Amino acid sequence: MQSLGRHAPFRRDPAPSRWAYRMQRLWLTPLFRVLFRVGLPAFVLAMVVGLVLMDQGRRDAISGGIAHITEQFQSRPEFRVNVMAIEGASPDLADALRARLDVKLPASSFDLDLDALRAKAQQFDAIASAELRLRSGGVLQVVVKEREPMLIWRVSDDRLEMLDASGHRVAALASRADRPDLPLIAGEGADVAAAEALALIDAAGPLLPRMRGLVRQSERRWDMVLDRDQRILLPAENPVQALEALLALNTADDLLTRDITVIDLRLGARPVLRLAPHALVEARRARGLAEPKPTESDL
Amino acid sequence: MTDLYQTQRAMRALRRAAIQRGVVAILDVGTSKIACLVLRFDGYESQADSEGVGPMAGQSTFRVIGAATTRSRGVRFGEIAVMNETERAIRTAVQAAQKMANVRVDHVIACFSGAEPRSYGLAGEWELQDSVVTEQDVARVLAACDVPPLGDGREVLHAQPVNFALDHRTGLGDPRGQMGNRLACDMHLLSVDQSVIQNLLYCINRCDLELAGIASSAYVAGIASLVEDEQELGAACIDMGGGSTGISIFMKKHMIYADAVRMGGDHVTSDISKGLQVPMAVAERIKTKHGGVHATGMDDRDMIEMGGDSGDWEKDRRQVSRTELIGIMRPRVEEILEEVRSRLDAAGFDTLPSQQIVLTGGTSQIPGLDGLASRILGSRVRMGRPLRVQGLPQAASGAAFSSAVGLCLFAAHPQDEWWDFDIPTERYPARSLKRALRWFKDNW
Numbered sequence: 126m127q128s129l130g131r132h133a134p135f136r137r138d139p140a141p142s143r144w145a146y147r148m149q150r151l152w153l154t155p156l157f158r159v160l161f162r163v164g165l166p167a168f169v170l171a172m173v174v175g176l177v178l179m180d181q182g183r184r185d186a187i188s189g190g191i192a193h194i195t196e197q198f199q200s201r202p203e204f205r206v207n208v209m210a211i212e213g214a215s216p217d218l219a220d221a222l223r224a225r226l227d228v229k230l231p232a233s234s235f236d237l238d239l240d241a242l243r244a245k246a247q248q249f250d251a252i253a254s255a256e257l258r259l260r261s262g263g264v265l266q267v268v269v270k271e272r273e274p275m276l277i278w279r280v281s282d283d284r285l286e287m288l289d290a291s292g293h294r295v296a297a298l299a300s301r302a303d304r305p306d307l308p309l310i311a312g313e314g315a316d317v318a319a320a321e322a323l324a325l326i327d328a329a330g331p332l333l334p335r336m337r338g339l340v341r342q343s344e345r346r347w348d349m350v351l352d353r354d355q356r357i358l359l360p361a362e363n364p365v366q367a368l369e370a371l372l373a374l375n376t377a378d379d380l381l382t383r384d385i386t387v388i389d390l391r392l393g394a395r396p397v398l399r400l401a402p403h404a405l406v407e408a409r410r411a412r413g414l415a416e417p418k419p420t421e422s423d424l
Numbered sequence: 425m426t427d428l429y430q431t432q433r434a435m436r437a438l439r440r441a442a443i444q445r446g447v448v449a450i451l452d453v454g455t456s457k458i459a460c461l462v463l464r465f466d467g468y469e470s471q472a473d474s475e476g477v478g479p480m481a482g483q484s485t486f487r488v489i490g491a492a493t494t495r496s497r498g499v500r501f502g503e504i505a506v507m508n509e510t511e512r513a514i515r516t517a518v519q520a521a522q523k524m525a526n527v528r529v530d531h532v533i534a535c536f537s538g539a540e541p542r543s544y545g546l547a548g549e550w551e552l553q554d555s556v557v558t559e560q561d562v563a564r565v566l567a568a569c570d571v572p573p574l575g576d577g578r579e580v581l582h583a584q585p586v587n588f589a590l591d592h593r594t595g596l597g598d599p600r601g602q603m604g605n606r607l608a609c610d611m612h613l614l615s616v617d618q619s620v621i622q623n624l625l626y627c628i629n630r631c632d633l634e635l636a637g638i639a640s641s642a643y644v645a646g647i648a649s650l651v652e653d654e655q656e657l658g659a660a661c662i663d664m665g666g667g668s669t670g671i672s673i674f675m676k677k678h679m680i681y682a683d684a685v686r687m688g689g690d691h692v693t694s695d696i697s698k699g700l701q702v703p704m705a706v707a708e709r710i711k712t713k714h715g716g717v718h719a720t721g722m723d724d725r726d727m728i729e730m731g732g733d734s735g736d737w738e739k740d741r742r743q744v745s746r747t748e749l750i751g752i753m754r755p756r757v758e759e760i761l762e763e764v765r766s767r768l769d770a771a772g773f774d775t776l777p778s779q780q781i782v783l784t785g786g787t788s789q790i791p792g793l794d795g796l797a798s799r800i801l802g803s804r805v806r807m808g809r810p811l812r813v814q815g816l817p818q819a820a821s822g823a824a825f826s827s828a829v830g831l832c833l834f835a836a837h838p839q840d841e842w843w844d845f846d847i848p849t850e851r852y853p854a855r856s857l858k859r860a861l862r863w864f865k866d867n868w
Contacts, residue, residue, distance in 0.1 A: 139494070140512030141519050149519055150632065153528035 199235040207231045207263040214269040218251055222269065225249070234259050250294045276319055277304060279311040279338075292319030312341030321364065322347065328365045330372065332381070346391070355381065358389045367393060432843040438636040439835070442531035448636060448835060449518060449529040452828040453510070453536045453624065455499045455667025455690055456786060459820065459828040460517035462490030462525040463835060486836045488815035490525025492517045501686045502538025502641070502668040504623040511627045518631060532628055533637035533835045535644050535827055537668045539620035541581065543681045543771070544572050546611040557590065557599045557607055560866065563845050565609045574615045581621070581640055582614040583842035586678040595676070611842065614640060614682050639834050641827040642670025642682045648830030649784040649808030649823075650674055659780035660773055661808065662764055662801075663827060664787035666690045669760055670827075671767055673776070678839070681771045685763045689787035692756045699752040700744055702730050714746050717754045718792040723747040757790065761800040768801070782808035786824035 141149065151157055178184050209228055211219040226242055239257045246255035246267065256268040274287035274295045285298040287307065294316070298304060308326050315322065322339050325347060329336055332351065340348040346361040349368070360367050367390040375381050380388070384404035389397035400408060442448040443465045450461040463486040494516040498509030522529055548569035552561055566585060574580070588596040590604035599607060621638065628635050645663035646655075655674045663670040667688045673681040692715075697707035714728050723746035732740040773779060781801050783793065788807060798805040810821065810829035820828065838844075 138512065140516045143515075146515045146519055147632065149522065150528050153522055153526065155528075 199233045204234045205231050205263050206234050206237060206259065206265050209265045209267060210260075211267045211269060214252070214271060218249070218269070218271060222246060222249065222252070222267070226267075228265065230265075231263070237265065251296055253289075274304070274307060275323060277301065277307045277309045278315055278319075279309060288316050288319050290320065290323060292316040308336070309338035310341065311338060312344075314344030315339070315341040317344070318347070324365050325349065325359070325368060328368050328372075331375075332372070335381070351381065354386060356387050358387065358391050360391045360393060363393075371396075432841070435635060435637050436844065438531055438634055439533065439838075442636050445530075447525075447527050447529055447531075449521065449532045449633070450828055450831045450835060451514065451517070451532050451534040451628070452641065452825075452831060453499060453502075453504070453514070453534060454496055454641070454665050454827070455502050455537070455688060456496055456665070457493050457824070458496045458499075458510075458513050458517045459493045459825060460491070460514075460521040461488050461816075461820070461828055461832060462521045462527065462529055463487065463832055464489045464525075464527075465836070486814070486832065488813060488817075488820075488832065489527070490521040490523075491817050491820045492520030492524060493820070494520070496666070500667055502536050502665065502684070503617075503620045504536075504627060507623060507627055507630075511630045514627055515631050518633065530634055531636040532633045533639070533831060534624060534628060534635060535639045535641040535831050535834075536620065536624060537641040537663070537665050537670050537684060537827070538686070539616035539684075540686075541640055541642065541670075541682050541684050542574075542578075542615050543683065544574075544613040544615065545680075546570065546572075546583075546613055547608065548611070549606060549608045551606055552604060555603055555605060557602050557604065559600060559845070561607055562588075562600060562609075565607045566611065566842055566845055569609065569611050571613070577618045578615045579618040579621055580613055581616045581638065582612070582643060582679070582682075584612050584678060584839055585842065585845075586610045586612050586676070586680060612678065612680050614643070614679075616640070637835065637838070639831060640670070640672075640682055641665070641831075642672040642684060643679050644830030644834050645670060645784055645810075645827040646672040646674050646679060646782075646830065647833050648810040648826045649782050652677075654778070654780050654782065657778035657780070658776035659778060659782060660768060661782045661784060662788070662797075664688060664760070664783060664785035665827075666786060669764060669785070669787070671764055671771075673768075673771060673773060675776065681773075683767045683771065685760060685767060687756075687760045687763065688785075691760075692753050692787070692790075695752050695756050696749065700730060700742075700749075702732065706731060710749065711753065714749055715753055716746065716750050716791045717757055717796045719747045719750040719754075723750060753790070754796070757787075757793065757796060758800065760787075761797055765800055779804055781805045784808035784810070784823045784826040786822075788823050 178187075207230055209223065209226070209230060211222060214222060225248075226245055228237065228242070237259070239259075243255055243257050246252060246257070246269070251272055253270045253272045255270070258266050258268075260266050272289040272293060272295045275290045276288040277298060278286045278288050280286055285301060287295040287298050287304065289295050301309065308322075310319070310322050318341060325339060326333070326336075329349070332349070335351045337350045337352055340350055342348055342358075347359045347364055349357040349359060351357070357368070357371060371380075371388065371390060384401045385398050386401050387397075387399035389399070439448070446465050448463050448465070450459075450463060452459040466485045466487065494513055496510075497513045498504060498506030499513075504510045518529065518532075546569040548565050548567070550561060550565035550568050565588075587594060587610040588599040589608040589610075590596060590599050590602055591606055593604075596602070624638070625635055642661070642663050646661035650659050650661055655677045658673070658675045660671060660673045663672070665688045667686070667690050669685040669688050671681075671683045671685070672679050689711075693704060693707045693711055696702070696711055697704050700707065700710075702710070710728060710730065714726070716723070726746040727743040728746060728749060730742045730744060732742070734740055768774075779802055781797070781804060783797055783805060784807070787793075794805055794807055807823065808826065809823050810826035811833065812821065813829055813832055816829065
């Protein structure tokens with residue numbers, strides 16, 4: 126007979142089943158945990174993406190859609206550039222620059238590669254530096270700083286070039302008469318020493334009306350050529366001091382108005398004068414010396 | 425013997441691997457409960473303070489990171505009787521301990537109390553060839569020990585060299601490097617029933633675990649509950665478990681004798697169950713709540729409700745005085761202790777210099793047991809609790825867990841057993857590469 130009171134409750138076996146036990150042990154394996162938590166989601170993600178992208182048409186649709194959206198965004202009127210404004214350049218240079226930059230306007234500001242355009246603009250010899258910026262209102266502003274011509278360099282007999290203060294080429298010049306205000310220099314390597322030439326011209330002062338130009342000798346030193354084929358040979362080092370010394374001499378003795386062809390200042394301690402042939406004869410005669418045989422050469 | 429050597433060596437290798445991985449489980453398969461502790465090893469500690477022939481098995485510090493107990497099922501007298509049930513119980517304990525530790529455990533060191541352990545004292549002698557003791561000489565003297573006939577189906581569980589003697593000097597812990605002519609050795613060998621080990625191995629394998637070591641629970645309970653001077657001077661540890669009571673005698677920090685009485689707390693419970701006509705669960709509850717071995721006048725008035733759900737009011741309302749309960753329990757406890765006494769006498773315990781007796785195990789928690797035990801076993805009886813180990817939960821620090829804790833210590837600091845030493849060269853298989861190497865080492 127069964128008891129009417131409390132039934133002995135059905136006791137569940139507290140022991141884990143074999144499979145539950147094994148699963149728990151598996152779950153406690155570190156490698157398995159890492160694989161399950163990281164590896165499995167990564168695998169599923171890669172699988173889904175792979176399956177979606179397996180179809181060529183779908184791939185094209187996705188890339189086309191992205192390109193379409195990008196283009197739509199970039200071609201909004203807010204990003205459109207309508208005008209190019211060039212500042213600080215002469216009209217000729219501005220036209221040349223416009224032609225060189227060759228920007229098709231209107232364009233989207235995303236399509237403009239400002240760095241490349243700037244590099245292109247700076248290829249001009251006449252331009253010292255260029256700044257490009259996009260201004261509001263769709264304006265591409267190009268601020269140009271032109272090189273200022275300071276010298277004319279006679280490269281060869283039929284070729285004249287203008288140089289700026291640092292000796293960089295600015296532009297070619299058709300004839301000397303186009304820029305009579307600029308001093309002339311000549312000789313090979315004259316552009317490299319342009320700064321020195323400018324200092325000499327500054328120092329020349331009273332000689333300027335008589336000066337025809339400076340000639341670079343052996344890429345080393347300067348000759349100053351005056352009218353009447355007078356030549357002042359300046360030393361390679363400290364030519365400005367030598368010239369100033371000569372000018373002092375000139376104001377005292379009026380040296381340069383005399384019949385002298387060459388004043389050689391190359392040795393600072395011993396300036397040398399070369400008289401014109403006629404003056405030489407006259408000078409010897411005045412000293413009562415025999416008339417020398419006329420010589421072809423100085424040597 | 426050689427395959428025993430091989431299996432034990434394989435277990436040592438597994439244990440080393442487990443310690444290298446850092447996690448090993450301790451499984452105490454008892455009759456009333458199965459305890460599982462998960463140990464994390466911190467690494468090898470310095471081996472300076474160790475004695476004996478040297479820590480061949482390696483030592484380590486550890487920490488308990490998981491602990492679980494479950495009611496044992498299918499175990500009788502400390503032996504596995506119903507495999508399926510025991511396997512489930514082991515699974516429950518291991519799973520809970522793993523969950524607490526949050527690591528997966530693959531290696532298990534187990535102990536059991538039954539299997540009729542028998543102790544043998546072995547002695548061997550060896551004439552040294554060049555008057556200095558080498559490792560090979562130690563191996564040869566161990567090999568020279570005469571193994572007594574163990575009987576059919578018996579297997580060696582422990583075989584520990586206890587003492588070395590060189591000529592007339594005895595009591596050497598480590599004879600290596602010493603000078604002498606004749607090396608002698610005493611070894612303690614513990615044999616158990618092979619089938620019990622095989623059953624345990626099978627159960628543990630069924631749980632996807634690997635056995636990395638095996639020990640007698642009497643031995644490990646002694647390690648845990650005897651303090652150092654007791655182990656040194658001589659003491660007996662009585663591990664009173666549910667189904668069997670283990671006895672181990674220690675001397676000079678070595679176990680020199682072990683035995684087991686096939687009686688324990690479960691028998692007390694069944695006596696109560698039979699005597700009071702109550703189910704085992706109720707009897708167990710009454711025993712743990714109201715049990716004792718000394719009746720006083722107060723106990724006559726202390727009535728215990730037995731309860732029951734038979735539906736019969738008279739039967740369900742029965743009461744019993746505590747004196748009656750003690751009257752049922754005491755004869756059984758006395759019987760156990762007397763059996764222990766006779767085993768100790770047979771072992772010659774009364775000839776030891778110090779006759780300390782330590783009671784431990786779950787049944788030793790019966791109130792008043794120490795008084796009863798001192799009347800039967802001798803005056804020097806104390807109650808033992810296991811050593812404190814790091815990370816052990818409070819619930820697992822009682823006397824019932826002394827063999828589990830001892831097994832932790834055993835796992836971390838195993839004593840050198842016979843199979844930790846080298847095999848003598850001539851025992852190697854004839855065509856072994858090791859033998860050739862050994863020959864070179866010995867002769868060059």
